[in-house]
Amino acid sequence: MPRYALLIEYNGAPFSGWQRQKQHPSVQQAVEEALRKLEPDCPGIGAAGRTDAGVHASGQVAHCDMTKEWDPFRLSEALNHHLKPAPVAILHAARVADDWHARFSAHERRYMFRLISRRAPLVHEAGKAWHINHPLDRDRMQAGADRLIGLHDFTTFRSTMCQADSPVKTLDEFRIEAHAIPYGTEYRFYLRARSFLHNQVRSFVGTLERVGAGSWTPQDVTTALEACDRAACGPVCPPQGLYLMGVGYADDPFASSATPT
Known part of the structure; x- marks a missing residue:
């Protein structure tokens, strides 16, 4: 077949x-x-x-x-x-x-999460981004994200329902961008790894939002990570805003076949 x-x-x-x-x-x-x-x-x-x-x-x-x-x-x-x-x-x-x-x-997965900070509710982006109504500090969030890059036991940041054999994973990239939009700011979280645990990305973003809002410090992210305890995780953000952006292969099956125009 x-x-x-x-x-x-x-x-x-x-x-x-x-x-x-x-x-x-x-x-x-x-x-x-x-x-x-x-x-x-x-x-x-x-x-x-x-x-x-x-x-x-x-x-x-x-x-x-x-x-x-x-x-x-x-x-x-x-x-x-x-x-x-x-x-x-x-x-x-x-x-x-x-x-x-x-x-x-596959040898890697790439995710992106969209978070929009503005006072007014979302209209066109409703259901496509997480909406909050308070400002965030991108640099503080990036400092927290940097502490998650590398090989770690991510027990804190995975769902209790996760079926993965091991919580030990390698996070290859975690980059946060801030883009000015009318009446607010859109934050984009880019993550890349061979594989992810259940709810790992949403646990990361929800925790880093607390860092950006000033409730947590970047050091608190390290403390939570090292606890290896789900109870140490920050809030888990909603699914709206999370996108599977791409999957990497040694030989990309889509690279060698052009789509007719």
């Missing part, structure tokens, strides 16, 4: 998350149902990572096995037709080796 990699974008607001569930809509279900409009016996798909309810993606990657050979561009076009009106789009499709796996072939 020929295997294809799919580069997927979605708005996570109407979904219970990526993973298929019995009684709630999921992104995986939407893509699989579109695939079965093309091939009724198409098996389930595998993804690079699971995103929670309300989390978005601009670079999720999944793989699917088809019974016949498809032109990758035609496959993406057909899937996009059948995905309507769900807020899910196949940005690119590519033929890959039979043993290529969206999850196990």
